[in-house]
C-alpha cells in the first residue's frame with residue numbers, strides 16, 4: 001500500500017524539477033531555501049531567547065557569561081548551574097501548623113540561601129499570625145507581629161511562600177511565557193525574559209511573587225555563590241522573583257534551606273511520586289489542607305496538623 | 308497627477324498649518340510640551356532608579372498607570388460608538404464628526420500603549436511580547452490578547468482617518484469599498500478592546516473584586532459615557548474657534564445617548580454593590596475599602612463618593628432634555644461624566660482590586676509625585692497629538708486645505724494657509 005503513496009510523491013517531485021527548465025527552478029528553490037534558512041536562523045538563533053529554548057552551546061556560553069559577571073560584581077567565585085529535573089520526581093512540601101512557632105528563622109534562611117535583596121528587603125516567605133478562634137483567615141492575618149516571645153497565646157502561625165500550584169494562574173497569565181512549570185513541578189521564572197509587567201503578581205492568590213522595585217542589593221561577603229540559573233542567582237532590577245523550592249539544592253538531592261533552618265521540624269519536603277516518602281506518609285495519614293482550595297490552584301504545598 | 312508631488316504638498320502643507328496659530332493655540336501647545344518634558348524627566352528618573360519611586364509595592368503591584376490605561380481604552384472604544392449611528396443609519400449630523408471620533412480613538416490608543424510602557428519594569432525588553440521575534444503567550448494570556456486587539460484597532464482607525472482625510476485633501480471622495488468595511492469592523496472591535504481589557508482583570512480568581520461577570524458590561528457602560536464626554540467638549544471648541552458647523556441636534560443627541568449609558572453604568576454598579584453588601588461574604592472587604600474604608604484606612608473614600616456624586620449629577624443633567632440643550636448644563640454634565648468615570652476607573656477599579664492584598668494586608672496606595680508627573684506627561688503627549696491632528700483635519704474637512712493641483716474645491720490657494 002505504501003507503493004501508491006511514495007511513487008506519487010516521487011512523480012510530483014520529478015515533475016517539479018522537470019528537464020525543461022532545471023536550472024531556473026533549482027536556482028529559485030535554492031534561493032528560497034537560503035531565505036527560509038536565514039529567516040529561521042534569525043528567528044531561533046539570533047538574539048537572546050528564553051532559557052529553555054536555547055541550544056546547549058548557547059546556554060553554556062550564557063552561564064559562563066553570568067558566572068564571570070557575578071564573580072566580578074561580588075568578588076567571589078560564583079557558579080551558575082542549570083541542573084535539570086530528575087526523572088520521576090514531583091516535589092512537594094508539607095508544613096505542620098500545629099508545630100510552627102512563628103520564629104521566622106525560615107524567612108532569613110531563605111534570604112541568605114536565595115540571595116534576596118537586603119535593601120530593599122525582599123522576603124519570599126511571609127509568616128502570618130492568625131487568631132485561633134478564627135482559623136485560617138487571611139483577612140485577619142497579621143504579617144508584622146512583633147511580640148517579645150513567640151508563640152503568642154491564642155495565636156497560630158501560617159508561613160506562606162509560593163504554593164507551586166499545579167494549575168498555576170501565574171504561568172497562565174504571563175504574556176511572554178517568562179514563567180512556567182518544570183517537569184519536577186517547580187514553577188520558575190526566566191529573569192532574562194521577564195518584562196516586569198507584574199500580571200503574574202495580580203494573578204497569584206498567595207502573594208508569592210515579588211518584584212524588584214529597585215536594584216537589589218546583597219552585601220559583598222553575603223552572596224551565596226552556589227547558584228542555579230532558574231533559582232537563586234542574583235536578579236536584576238525590574239523583574240519578578242519567587243520561591244523555587246531551592247531548586248539549586250533540591251535538584252542535587254538536598255533539602256530546601258527553610259527545612260533545615262526550622263528549629264521545631266515543622267517543615268517537610270519530598271517526592272510526591274515516591275510512595276515511601278515522608279510527604280506521602282503525611283498526606284495519607286494526617287489532616288491535610290491547602291490554602292484557598294476553592295479557587296482550584298491545586299497547590300503542591302500542604303499544611304497539616306500532626307497532633 | 309503626480310502622487311509624490313501631491314504627497315509632499317500634503318506634508319509641507321500640514322507642517323505649515325501646524326506651525327500657524329494664534330496666541331491661545333501656542334499657549335496650549337507650550338503648556339502641553341512643558342508637561343511632556345516634565346513627564347520625560349520623571350520617567351528618566353524612574354528608569355534609572357526603578358519603579359521604587361512610584362508608590363506601588365508588592366501588595367499593590369498595579370496602580371495609577373494601569374488605571375489610566377484602563378480608562379483610556381474605554382475612551383478609545385467609545386469614541387467610535389458615534390460611528391454606529393453615522394454609518395449604520397446614515398444619520399447626517401453625526402456623520403460629519405465621525406472623523407474626529409476616530410482621531411480621538413487614535414490618540415487614546417497611543418496614550419494606552421504609552422501607559423503600559425511606563426508601567427513595565429523592563430521597557431528595554433518590550434520586544435519580548437512581539438510575535439516571532441519574541442514570544443507572545445497567545446492564546447493563554449489575556450494580556451497577549453489585549454496587545455493584539457489594541458494594535459489592530461489602532462491600525463484600523465488610523466487607516467480610515469488617513470484615507471478619508473488624504474482623499475479629501477486631494478479633492479476626491481473616499482473609497483467606500485475600503486472605508487465602509489473597515490468602519491463596520493471597528494464597531495465590534497471597539498467593543499472588543501474594552502471587553503478584552505475587562506477580561507484581563509475579570510479572569511483572575513485571586514482578586515474577588517474583579518472576578519465578577521458584570522465587569523465587562525460595566526466597563527462598556529462607563530466608557531460609553533466618558534468617551535463622548537470628551538468629544539462633546541472638543542466639538543464645541545471646534546464650533547467656537549473655527550467655521551466648522553455642528554448642529555445642536557447632533558450634540559444633544561450624543562448627550563441623550565450618554566444619559567442612557569450612564570443609567571446603565573449606575574445600574575450595574577448598584578447591582579454589584581447589592582450583591583456584595585447583602586450576601587456579606589469575606590469578599591465584601593474590597594467594596595467596603597472603596598466606599599467606606601477599612602478601619603483607619605480611608606484614603607479612597609472621598610474618591611468613591613465624589614465619583615458617585617459626579618455620575619449621578621451627569622445622569623440627571625443629561626436625562627432632562629432642557630438641560631442638555633442648555634450649553635452650561637451640557638458642559639457641566641460632560642465634565643462631571645468625565646471626572647466621575649475617570650475616578651471610578653483610575654482609583655476605583657485597580658486599587659480596591661488589590662487592597663487588601665492576597666494575604667489580607669492593607670497597603671494604602673496613593674500615586675507618588677513622580678507617577679503623577681509621568682502620567683501628566685503621557686496625557687499631554689496624547690492631547691498634543693490630538694491637537695496637531697485636528698489642526699490638519701479641520702481645514703481639510705472645511706475644504707480650506709486642499710491640493711492646489713486639482714481645483715475641485717472653491718477655496719483659493721491663499722485660504723489654504725488661513726489659521
Ligand code: SF4
Nearest residue numbers: 162163165168170204
Ligand atoms: S503560588 Fe503564586 S507564584 Fe506560586 S505557582 Fe501558585 S500562582 Fe504561581
Ligand code: SF4
Nearest residue numbers: 174194195197198200
Ligand atoms: S512580570 Fe514577568 S513573569 Fe510576571 S507576567 Fe510579566 S513577564 Fe511574566
